[in-house]
Amino acid sequence: MTSGPRLYAMVYAALLFLLGATFVIARVDLGAFNTVAALAIAWLKMGLVVAYFMHLRDADRLDAMLFASGFVMLLFVLLALTLGDYFGRVWLAG
Amino acid sequence: MKGDGMAESTRAFAEQFDDPLQQKEAAQAGMWVFLVTEVLFFGALLTAYTVYRHLYPAAFREASRRTDLALGSINTAVLLTSSFTMALCVHAAKTGRRAALVALLALTMALGAGFLAIKGVEWAREIHEHLLPGPSFEFPSAYPGEAGRQAQLFFVLYFVMTGVHALHLVIGIVLLGVLAFFAALGRYRSDYYTPVEVAGLYWHFVDIVWIFLYPLLYLVGGPR
Amino acid sequence: MSDARAHYLNAGHSMRSWLLTKDHKRIALLYLASVTALFFVGGSAAVMFRLQLLTPHGHLVLPETYNKLFTLHGIVMVFFFLVPAVPTVLGNFLIPLMIGAKDLAFPRINLLSWYLFIAGAALALGATLYGGVDTGWTFYTPYSSVFSNTYVVATVMGIFVAGFSSILTGLNFIVTIHKMRAPGLRWFRLPLFVWAIYATSFMFVLATPVLAMALLLVGLERVLHLGIFNPALGGDPLLFQHFFWFYSHPAVYIMVLPAMGVISELIPCFSRRRLFGYEFVVMATFGIAFLGFLVWGHHMFVSGQSAFAGLVFSFLSFVVAVPSAIKVFNWTATLYKGRIRFHTPMLYALGFIGLFTIGGLTGLFLATLGVDVHVHDTYFVIAHFHYIMVGGSVMAYLGGIHYWWPKISGKMYPDALGRWAAVLIFVGFNLTFFPQFIVGYLGMPRRFYMYPPEFQVYNVFSTAGASILALGYLLPLGYLLWSFWYGPDAGDNPWGASGLEWKTSSPPPVRNFETKPVVDEEPYDYEGGRYG
Incomplete structure (x- = not known):
């Protein structure tokens, strides 16, 4: 299954979960790791969008x-x- | 960035190409190259941001706390949702469901417009709070001296970054409007939907830009 | 155009058939006309300030006018001539022909690029007519963004718009070269000109947006009084220099890589030899394209950039000399034991090798931290980059125009006259710029409208050389235009050259080839008996 609504929905759910995660982590004081975590999650989100929504896996x-x-x-x-x-x-x- | 030469001809592909597949691949590659340019275009802003945050960490933290975290987070969700519906647009085009395609394009446009509306509310609030850089800028700070000027730099970058991003979104909405119009006329079939696919790449990219702007602008303040 | 055969030039004679054309060959001619006009605009500015510099206290123009003249010269020559010249004229004309395609992948975007270019040039030149800009082509902040009382915003927007022309041209070339090569035209059979344009296109796409954003920020800072690069408001002016040179150093390679591509076509053809070390030249092309991005800080050695960054950028600048040297060695090795024919294009090619080598080697002086402190912002730098840009890029551009002119126009120009012009340009160039190495080394700073009397003799040489150079540039303009209408028919392949562009008729038909070409030979197969 490389594309299709079911997969898109799963990716969408993962994206929303990551948004929630980054929001929660930002409320905890981790010092410099706040930025590291926020950017790591941003990269992860980008990876999901690029790989699945933009089909770079199949391109x-x-x-x-x-x-x-x-x-x-x-x-x-x-x-x-x-x-x-x-x-x-x-x-x-x- | 639609399949070039396709618009007014009834042929399956433009005359400079050998076959439809070549045309499709060319259009996709063309959009990817364009996105590379966009990476560097926003990249200059991200570099400026990184440099000034490195130079003025305290002021940037303090300034970031003045952004509207709730609306920013909601907006991120709105844009992620629009990316989801955009992916569904491409799927609808691929499977040849014209009505679904038109509806999903309209929904995606609505989500984009919703994002802009929320962003507009944020901007209005920030301008009201004298956070717009310029003569009216005011930043009461716990830090003496330079902090006001340094915080102003944060807001310069904030307004330029979100402004350029919003401009990209406006272009995206117009693009989808054109696609919706042609989709309603039945121009896209399951064997020809490259413009939808290519516009989708653009839309997702605009989403990705926001995925990075969100933590950099709203979350660097740390716990509020 | 008396012949009955249909080709791209007689496919329509109306204004509309030119201004709305999607044919890459016609768009190439639109660019040819535009960049030629702009070249003479930039050249006129140079003539003016060279005359001013004839005497130590020249009274030809006011100091303010002098500042505007060298700014105009720099902006027009860099952004509106050198950067676009080879890619948009020769690249546009030749890329589809060389790869056996009917056109570029996006013909309408190609036409759009030309209109963007014209719009950008109109903005920049319009600002000049209104009163000009005095910042120098580098737009250093905060002078450009706060203090200068000239038309910075319009000029900057002109360059911004023209930048999108570059980006879209690069995009078109990358996609075309990837997706539309003729059957049998494997990557390592591509002519080196195509490789060079391919690498250059990547630089267009990767470097131009950073300049665009930097100029946009300067414009915003100026109009809205923001402090992005203004130290009085917490900004860092060096950040602008980083952005500016992130584009503008690669831009040097944007100017010279396509020129090297032209030379790699000319040398084998007029030596009747296969290009020595084809693969190495390809690798060197990409080496230059990538390393060219890593060296921008050598423009900032005396700017207050950290000593650490200076060290790194100095080292990297030495590294980029390696692939450039590889190319020079390969061209020279191609000449060895070749049956050399001294036609006009070959004279330009040989001139290129010598002048580029001088320009490159003096670049190494400047890449040395200690030496740069001494000669920074002197005429030594001016001489160095003119050896690269005029001695290199312009020579190669003219060589390319002369080489492909029979293909472009179907006509032959008087070769003897062409050779005289080439020699004139070579002599005039050296007379103009070699004295500047000396006077720069002696300490004459750039961008001043007056100088101590002891430097006069060098400046007199320079100005004398510039007048010879001007004559040399006017000659080809005259005889090429003459030959376009009155020249003898050139035939399809007057030089006996390899490459697909010579296998179609001259001028080529609208769709380039009567039948889709199939490639079954290695590049530059001059020793295989196919080309006599």
């Missing part, structure tokens, strides 16, 4: 590669190298 390898390239660029290049500057200002200050 062309090309489409998957394209989509991944966007995230690689964003996370490992734009975000990482820019933050490298900002963290570096503390590490090598003086």
Whole structure:
């Protein structure tokens, strides 16, 4: 079963459950882990939407590669190298 | 981003292609490439957010607590629901059920409009509370000095991010309206529904953007 | 156009048949006309400030006007000529022909791209007519977002709109190359020009949106007085520089990768040899495309960026030289023992190799942290990037135009005149820009409308070279236009070149090929006896 209303309903239920989970976790003080947990859940939700609603599981390898390239660029290049500057200002200050 | 060249011809596929499958694959790949662009478009904003939150963690926490958590959470549920109905749209198109397709497209549009309405209420409230960046911005803070300016940066990013997202949603609603119109005319059949599928990809992507905006804007304040 | 055979040029003569065309070949010609016009707009600005710099205290223009002139030159040349030139003119014309397709995957989006480009150019040039912009093409904040009293918002929006043209063009190329190759045209049989455009398209799609967002934020900051990049309001101006160079450094490779693709076509054809190390050149293309994204911080060595980031970006900048060098070695090795024919396109190709090498090697000086502190923002930098952009991209663009002109127009231009123009451009270019290496090293800063008298001799050389260069650019404009109507018929394959584009007639029919081509040969098979 790769698609169909039943599967979509299950994915939808999982998404709502994750929304509830992230809402509840945010009410507990975990320090820095609040952000980690919130983002982990966001990634999980995105994974569900992409894999099932957008059918990336069944799509062309090309489409998957394209989509991944966007995230690689964003996370490992734009975000990482820019933050490298900002963290570096503390590490090598003086 | 519908199947290009398809609109006014009665042929099964546009003349630059060899066969319908090639056209379908091209349209899908085209939308995925477009979404990659969108990832980086929002990515610049997310990077700005990350940088300023790294520089001003306390002010960002405090500012985030001023957002409307209840409405934001409800809105997340609304948008997730619209993604669910969008997936059902594609399924209805695939199985050739015209009436169901039109109804589901209308429902998805309504959910999108509902999201915008709730967002509008939030914005109105925030403007009323002087949280709109600019000369009227006021942020009484427990922290002395720079905190007001730093909190204003949070709200700059908040309004730009939610604003650009809302603009994408408006485009999505218009797109679905066009699809609903053509679906009612019976243009989409079980062997040709690429525009519905491709519009669905876009809609889901707009949902994904919100999936990230929600924790970053509403939840970073920690327990309220 | 006296011949009876139907082709894309005689398929309609009305204005409408051009302005509403969905034929990639006609859209390529629309771009050709537009970028040529814009090139001469940007060039005129350069002529003006070169004349101003003829004397140390030139009184030709006011300082404010001088600022607007170099800004206009930079904006037009970068965003409206160098970035679009090779992909939209040659890429649009050739990609479907080279892969044996009838058109691009999305012809209407292709036409939309051209209109977006025109709209963007109109906005940016309109701002110039109203009074111009003085921020430099880099729009550094907070000057651009707070202090400048010029038309920043309109210009920035023009570039924003033109950015979507780039994105949609890249999108179209990626999908077309993936989905519409002729039977038998496996990935590793693709011409290197197609590979180059493919890699460039990814850079369009991945880099342009970040610039678009950065410029949007500058516009918002300026109009609504927000503080996103304004230190007085808690913002960080360096963040803008990060965003700007995240696009604008890859943009250098957006300019030079398609140029390298052109060179990889010209060198084998006029050496009558298979390209040396085809696979390595493909890999190097992708190496450059990816590594090109990792080096933007070398523009910010003296900006207050952290020393840690400077270290990382310096190292990565050295790494990106490796794939570029691989290509130069491969072209040179292709020449070795080749039967070299010195036609006009080949002269441009040989010029490219030399000038690109000088530009690339001086780039390594600038990638060195300590040296950069000395020469940053001097004419050394100006000379370096003009060797890459003019010596590299423009030379290759002109070489490509001359190489494919018989295919585009069906006519041949006077080759002797073409060779003279190529030599003139080469000499004029070096005379203009080589003195700038020296005067920059001696400490003359960029973007000043006056300078100490001891630098005058170098500036006189530069201005003299610029006038030769201008003449060199006007010549092809003249004889190519002449040949379009009056030139002798070129025949389908005047150079005896490999590649699918030469297997159809010149000019090609509307749908490119009479019968769907099937590919049964390896690329650049010049030694297999097929091409004489």
